Amino acid sequence: MADYKEFLNNINREAYHEGEWQWQEGEYTVTRTYHYSPPGCHNSCGVLLYTKDGKLEKVEGDPLDPHSNGKLCIRCLNMPEAVNHPDRLKYPLKRVGKRGENKWERISWDEAYDTIEKKVKEIKKEYGSESIVGIHGTGRNINYQLPYFYQAGLETPNVAVMFFTGFACYLPRVVGSFAAMGEFVIVDASQAHEDRYMNEDWKPPACIIVWGNDPVKSNGDGFLGHWLVQCMQMGSKLIVIDPRLTWLAARADYWLQVRPGTDAAMALGMLNVIIGEDLYDHDFVDKWCFGLDALSQRVAEYPAEKVAEICDVPAEKIRGAARLFAKSKPSAVQWGLAFEQQISCMPLTSATISLFAITGNVDVPGGMLMVRAAFDTQRMYNYGEEFLPEGKMAKKLNSDAKGIAESSIVPHASSDVILHAIETGEPYPIKMAWIQSSNSLACPAMDAPRAYEALKKIDFIVYADPYMTPTAVAAADIVLPVAMSCERNSARSWWTPLRSMTKVTQYYEAKSDEEIIVDMGRRLNPKAFPFKNDVEFIEAYIKNDGNYPGTFEELRNKGGHEYWEWDTIYRKYEKGMLREDGNQGFATPTGRIELTPNAYGFWGLDPLPYHIEPPESPVSTPEMFKEYPLIMTTGGRSWEFFHSEHRQLKTMRELHPDPLMMLNPETAAKYDIKEGDWVWIESPKGRFKQKATFFPGLKPYVIHTEHAWWFPEKEAAEPSLFGVFDSNPNNLTPAGVVGKGGIGSPIKSMLVKIYKVEEGVNDQVMPTMQVTRMGGFKNVTK
Amino acid sequence: MSQNNEKTYGILINYEYCTGCHSCEIACKKELNLPEGQFGIKLTEIGPWQINEDKWEWTYMPVMTNLCDMCSDRVAEGKLPSCVQHCQAWCMYYGEVDELAKKIDGKSRMALLVTKQRDGN
Numbered sequence: 075m076a077d078y079k080e081f082l083n084n085i086n087r088e089a090y091h092e093g094e095w096q097w098q099e100g101e102y103t104v105t106r107t108y109h110y111s112p113p114g115c116h117n118s119c120g121v122l123l124y125t126k127d128g129k130l131e132k133v134e135g136d137p138l139d140p141h142s143n144g145k146l147c148i149r150c151l152n153m154p155e156a157v158n159h160p161d162r163l164k165y166p167l168k169r170v171g172k173r174g175e176n177k178w179e180r181i182s183w184d185e186a187y188d189t190i191e192k193k194v195k196e197i198k199k200e201y202g203s204e205s206i207v208g209i210h211g212t213g214r215n216i217n218y219q220l221p222y223f224y225q226a227g228l229e230t231p232n233v234a235v236m237f238f239t240g241f242a243c244y245l246p247r248v249v250g251s252f253a254a255m256g257e258f259v260i261v262d263a264s265q266a267h268e269d270r271y272m273n274e275d276w277k278p279p280a281c282i283i284v285w286g287n288d289p290v291k292s293n294g295d296g297f298l299g300h301w302l303v304q305c306m307q308m309g310s311k312l313i314v315i316d317p318r319l320t321w322l323a324a325r326a327d328y329w330l331q332v333r334p335g336t337d338a339a340m341a342l343g344m345l346n347v348i349i350g351e352d353l354y355d356h357d358f359v360d361k362w363c364f365g366l367d368a369l370s371q372r373v374a375e376y377p378a379e380k381v382a383e384i385c386d387v388p389a390e391k392i393r394g395a396a397r398l399f400a401k402s403k404p405s406a407v408q409w410g411l412a413f414e415q416q417i418s419c420m421p422l423t424s425a426t427i428s429l430f431a432i433t434g435n436v437d438v439p440g441g442m443l444m445v446r447a448a449f450d451t452q453r454m455y456n457y458g459e460e461f462l463p464e465g466k467m468a469k470k471l472n473s474d475a476k477g478i479a480e481s482s483i484v485p486h487a488s489s490d491v492i493l494h495a496i497e498t499g500e501p502y503p504i505k506m507a508w509i510q511s512s513n514s515l516a517c518p519a520m521d522a523p524r525a526y527e528a529l530k531k532i533d534f535i536v537y538a539d540p541y542m543t544p545t546a547v548a549a550a551d552i553v554l555p556v557a558m559s560c561e562r563n564s565a566r567s568w569w570t571p572l573r574s575m576t577k578v579t580q581y582y583e584a585k586s587d588e589e590i591i592v593d594m595g596r597r598l599n600p601k602a603f604p605f606k607n608d609v610e611f612i613e614a615y616i617k618n619d620g621n622y623p624g625t626f627e628e629l630r631n632k633g634g635h636e637y638w639e640w641d642t643i644y645r646k647y648e649k650g651m652l653r654e655d656g657n658q659g660f661a662t663p664t665g666r667i668e669l670t671p672n673a674y675g676f677w678g679l680d681p682l683p684y685h686i687e688p689p690e691s692p693v694s695t696p697e698m699f700k701e702y703p704l705i706m707t708t709g710g711r712s713w714e715f716f717h718s719e720h721r722q723l724k725t726m727r728e729l730h731p732d733p734l735m736m737l738n739p740e741t742a743a744k745y746d747i748k749e750g751d752w753v754w755i756e757s758p759k760g761r762f763k764q765k766a767t768f769f770p771g772l773k774p775y776v777i778h779t780e781h782a783w784w785f786p787e788k789e790a791a792e793p794s795l796f797g798v799f800d801s802n803p804n805n806l807t808p809a810g811v812v813g814k815g816g817i818g819s820p821i822k823s824m825l826v827k828i829y830k831v832e833e834g835v836n837d838q839v840m841p842t843m844q845v846t847r848m849g850g851f852k853n854v855t856k
Numbered sequence: 857m858s859q860n861n862e863k864t865y866g867i868l869i870n871y872e873y874c875t876g877c878h879s880c881e882i883a884c885k886k887e888l889n890l891p892e893g894q895f896g897i898k899l900t901e902i903g904p905w906q907i908n909e910d911k912w913e914w915t916y917m918p919v920m921t922n923l924c925d926m927c928s929d930r931v932a933e934g935k936l937p938s939c940v941q942h943c944q945a946w947c948m949y950y951g952e953v954d955e956l957a958k959k960i961d962g963k964s965r966m967a968l969l970v971t972k973q974r975d976g977n
């Protein structure tokens with residue numbers, strides 16, 4: 075077991091300059107601060123930045139930082155390569171050729187800003203600010219910066235991760251948690267306590283379900299996956315629910331290898347066992363839960379045998395896992411992105427909440443900790459919406475269907491409705507897009523070929539990124555160079571602690587996201603942007619919107635982090651900390667955890683959980699399954715890349731040169747595929763190719779493909795476009811296919827067929843050529 | 857070198873928990889400034905394969921090459937070897953081999969790695 079006390083005792087604090095935020099070490103200036111994307115990740119680990127002559131030379135982890143204890147993944151270790159890469163954008167550019175030709179001319183920031191300001195003002199006047207779409211990606215600036223700029227600066231209610239159907243990432247788990255509990259929860263791996271694993275109140279979870287994610291690689295949603303490995307070393311047992319074997323699954327007491335897209339049935343089956351065998355926490359349920367009777371009736375419809383058949387997992391394993399989870403105290407659930415990437419998203423979320431609620435694991439040490447962002451820096455996507463001009467909120471492009479989108483609890487506009495508006499001009503035309511921190515075509519865009527066509531239809535596109543991407547080449551008119559991690563002042567929380575980033579270098583004319591936002595915001599809507607610079611913008615967020623008592627400089631000088639007491643307190647519901655009226659209980663209509671959330675009913679959803687078959691599956695489309703006999707799951711993370719980032723970096727490509735399609739060796743033999751063969755993956759919607767790698771940890775009828783590949787080493791101009799469609803699973807994913815309430819997207823369970831790429835036989839037309847020159851995949855041209 | 861020549865230093869790997877994250881490899885590459893293809897420490901991977909209905913074999917284990925100098929400069933400054941400092945899984949320990957050996961209790965899979973630190977025969 076890694077002994078935390080021993081670790082802290084043995085660290086040579088002098089050697090790591092405890093108490094200093096900047097010092098000299100030989101020829102290097104060393105700065106103690108935090109990383110925040112770009113390049114990417116949802117996390118901010120403590121770093122020591124080594125700079126010389128204004129250049130980042132080396133990055134080390136900071137062993138005195140309690141968040142990550144000096145540990146770094148290879149993306150931060152390799153940051154100097156990313157930051158100093160010759161492909162980076164150095165100056166603002168304006169397009170001089172046609173879109174797609176990759177012809178640009180260097181312009182000044184003033185010219186860029188002037189052009190944009192003029193355009194925005196014209197569009198606002200002629201079409202209304204709602205005809206501008208604000209597009210963002212994940213991590214980085216989505217927490218408060220871009221929503222503020224888009225709503226307060228561009229004054230548009232249409233903010234979205236574009237071409238991303240069904241809000242298929244994270245938000246639904248947040249919304250579902252608020253519906254059931256009035257708060258969000260995370261696995262308590264001691265991260266709220268500054269003294270971490272030594273904290274006297276804390277204990278490691280006795281059992282952790284890792285569900286639909288591979289956290290040691292993904293570090294999603296502000297949670298460092300390797301905290302779980304530390305918990306394992308302190309005794310935590312694992313249950314892993316995943317169609318694919320992961321490192322964690324190989325060490326789990328139970329690995330439930332579900333058929334992709336059937337997770338809600340698994341949750342119901344486990345509830346059936348726990349309620350049926352009376353393994354739940356009666357005291358907690360009696361006192362703090364609502365709706366057990368109705369839930370019991372529903373889960374009675376899902377006995378383990380039935381669930382075994384739906385999920386293709388032996389009934390005995392389902393029972394065993396449910397018993398282990400219920401009998402372990404405390405237990406926790408590390409849930410992941412797969413929750414939203416199936417259409418059972420909302421029932422799966424509420425059923426999972428019921429699992430950890432009825433077993434008494436909410437807000438207990440080592441259970442599911444109720445968290446808020448440190449110092450109440452809580453507002454995210456709705457930050458700045460108070461500056462929307464009157465009547466604009468009503469113009470937000472939401473789905474008509476009665477559902478969550480309509481109730482505006484998801485602060486985003488609906489990507490599908492915006493897509494429709496771009497394509498048809500209904501209910502009003504989309505004239506401009508501002509894209510910052512999203513390589514839409516390479517990564518989030520479902521039905522990427524359709525997204526490509528749609529982007530081309532938008533009159534004016536501003537694109538801000540550290541690198542030239544295929545999305546920029548295809549569609550941008552003005553490109554702005556964005557500063558990376560060590561080139562920016564910023565602050566963020568995403569739970570705790572509050573952390574700051576200190577600018578130590580400048581790359582040519584690149585500006586940080588915050589600087590661009592402030593510069594442009596001051597021009598467009600000075601009332602909402604009284605900030606002189608980036609630091610004032612950041613302070614407005616942490617001090618005024620949140621309640622951090624210090625300044626940005628004070629936070630920096632403290633070494634860049636500050637913990638927050640609220641998050642460290644357990645059983646907040648007993649202490650009157652959750653409700654506005656100060657009473658005990660939860661901030662829900664009943665004051666209890668609602669196993670059948672009233673809010674679901676209000677949104678037109680069934681408050682009781684249920685299983686629903688994926689739209690394409692051996693069960694729902696048996697005819698199609700005959701021709702497309704494999705289920706493709708996609709999107710698993712790798713050590714080297716964060717989504718579409720890092721593909722330029724030699725160090726990463728040395729470890730991971732090609733996009734990999736994993737398949738069971740049995741399946742490979744059936745299709746005469748050898749390890750390392752390039753393989754076409756095809757559905758009626760199109761095809762793409764990846765390199766085969768054998769992996770026995772998949773069922774023979776399931777394959778896994780990687781997402782977000784593009785090839786910076788290939789020609790930028792169309793029809794090459796960095797090969798962005800060649801290996802892109804989003805050639806196959808649908809836009810507009812969603813779960814009930816407009817939430818969830820079935821992109822981890824799609825039916826496909828595979829065949830070898832054969833030179834001269836079926837590789838005449840590459841997908842990128844097909845999309846950029848032949849109007850897309852009306853037919854697959856071989 | 858500040859290391860006492862009488863003592864032998866090593867790295868204990870609790871490889872039951874090595875996730876194969878590559879951080880040791882890359883931290884070392886950066887520390888020693890190694891070109892493409894060269895490593896001071898390199899991961900080996902065994903598996904995955906299925907042992908029986910419920911068990912899988914999937915093991916990672918890093919191995920130090922002849923390029924490893926046990927981070928003698930860093931250690932002289934009081935810092936941890938770079939691979940140990942950055943190991944995400946907390947599965948590497950640096951120290952004097954007798955001390956490290958005490959951690960080996962047969963409850964986890966461990967290996968004590970030692971490089972050549974003085975002339976042998």
Ligand code: SF4
Pocket residue numbers: 109114115116117118119142145146147148149150151293
């Ligand atoms: S998880 Fe990795 S990429 Fe993210 S901040 Fe930490 S070290 Fe950097």
Ligand code: SF4
Pocket residue numbers: 883884885887888896897920923924925926927937938939940
């Ligand atoms: S001790 Fe230093 S030189 Fe040796 S493998 Fe680790 S990082 Fe490389």
Ligand code: SF4
Pocket residue numbers: 873874875876877878879880881899916918939942943944945946947948
């Ligand atoms: S850093 Fe640690 S966990 Fe990662 S590969 Fe090396 S030994 Fe394994």
